[in-house]
Amino acid sequence: MRPGCDVSSLDQPAVLKYLFHPRKDHVQAASQGALDFFIPVEEGVQLGARFYPADPGEPHILFFHGNGEIASDYDAIGPVYNNYGISFLVVDYRGYGQSTGLPTASNLLSDSHTAFREVRCWLEGQGRTGLIIIMGRSLGSAPVLEIACCYQGEIAGLILDSAFARTVPLLNRLGVATNTLGISEMDGFGNFGKIRDIGKPTLIIHGEKDEIIPLEDADILLANSGSMRKQLLLAPGCGHNDILLRCGEAYFQTISRFAEMLKRLKRKAARGRGFDRRYPRR
Numbered sequence: 001m002r003p004g005c006d007v008s009s010l011d012q013p014a015v016l017k018y019l020f021h022p023r024k025d026h027v028q029a030a031s032q033g034a035l036d037f038f039i040p041v042e043e044g045v046q047l048g049a050r051f052y053p054a055d056p057g058e059p060h061i062l063f064f065h066g067n068g069e070i071a072s073d074y075d076a077i078g079p080v081y082n083n084y085g086i087s088f089l090v091v092d093y094r095g096y097g098q099s100t101g102l103p104t105a106s107n108l109l110s111d112s113h114t115a116f117r118e119v120r121c122w123l124e125g126q127g128r129t130g131l132i133i134i135m136g137r138s139l140g141s142a143p144v145l146e147i148a149c150c151y152q153g154e155i156a157g158l159i160l161d162s163a164f165a166r167t168v169p170l171l172n173r174l175g176v177a178t179n180t181l182g183i184s185e186m187d188g189f190g191n192f193g194k195i196r197d198i199g200k201p202t203l204i205i206h207g208e209k210d211e212i213i214p215l216e217d218a219d220i221l222l223a224n225s226g227s228m229r230k231q232l233l234l235a236p237g238c239g240h241n242d243i244l245l246r247c248g249e250a251y252f253q254t255i256s257r258f259a260e261m262l263k264r265l266k267r268k269a270a271r272g273r274g275f276d277r278r279y280p281r282r
Contacts, residue, residue, distance in 0.1 A: 005190050007109060007188065008106050009182075010167075010188070011105055015171065016105070019067060019171070021067050022094075022102075022103055023068075023097075024070075025098050031078075034053075034078060036051075037051065039119070040118075041115070044101075046099065047094065048071060049115075051087070052079060052082055052089070054086055055087075056087075056129060057130050059086050060087040060088075060089060060128065061088050061134075061259075062132060062133070062134050063088060063089060063134075063135045063137070064134075066139055066140060069096075074090050078090070084256040086259055091119070108142060113147070113150065132156060133159060133262065135161065136163060137163075138161070138163070138212075139164075140161075141162075141163030141191060142189040145195055145198070149198060155200060156262040157203070157259075157262045158202045158203070159258065160218075161205045161243070162206055162212075163204065165216075165218075165221050166185060166220070174212075196224050199227050202229070202231075203233065204221055205233045205251070205254070206218035206232065206233070208237060210240045219232075229261075235251075
């Protein structure tokens with residue numbers, strides 16, 4: 001399934017009440033060292049985003065969170081990424097955090113395009129030259145795979161944390177009666193199909209005992225990935241929501257090593273551009 005797929009069958013209330021769990025951010029003030037900004041997605045609707053900056057020339061992670069989270073939940077996590085030299089930017093969905101509007105499956109995907117383009121331009125305007133890594137956790141894997149399909153030339157790598165491969169099994173586990181509603185896999189986000197078209201280096205992180213999105217989904221994504229550089233980090237004994245708590249520094253170290261690998265690939269590619277490939281080397 002390719003980007004731009006029609007997921008409007010998922011926009012009915014009987015699905016949305018299980019798929020999204022929006023909550024507002026009542027503090028509405030960025031933590032020390034962080035910066036809030038807003039991304040207009042349509043008239044009268046904007047997405048809130050929170051940026052935890054590190055060195056402008058170092059990697060940037062654009063992050064899409066799970067269905068019960070908001071950007072400010074990452075106030076303690078952003079600075080940890082900064083300690084590893086990585087800037088961290090979290091985008092909320094409609095109705096979440098400081099965002100306006102109401103979330104649907106359709107605007108989850110369409111907004112991802114706008115968010116990526118706006119963030120990319122904003123980073124350029126801030127003089128930030130570091131490579132861009134996109135990362136999605138749980139529900140966030142859907143917008144991230146949408147972006148990766150459409151903007152491969154503008155990203156350096158892809159990270160999936162507790163991601164789902166198939167839509168219908170996930171909805172069933174969440175409590176959606178897909179058979180009654182007539183929802184098939186063809187109506188879904190198509191994650192396992194989209195990842196086939198993504199050749200960028202890919203890191204998949206998954207809890208061994210994930211009770212919401214089983215490890216089988218990670219195996220499906222890994223097997224279908226179109227990347228020649230792909231790896232699966234299995235978090236032993238971890239469920240869906242406790243990987244960070246249980247793995248601690250090992251989680252960030254793995255992502256840091258992945259970012260360092262992407263930097264090496266970028267340097268290697270830059271050196272390679274010094275050769276004229278029309279003629280053989282002697």
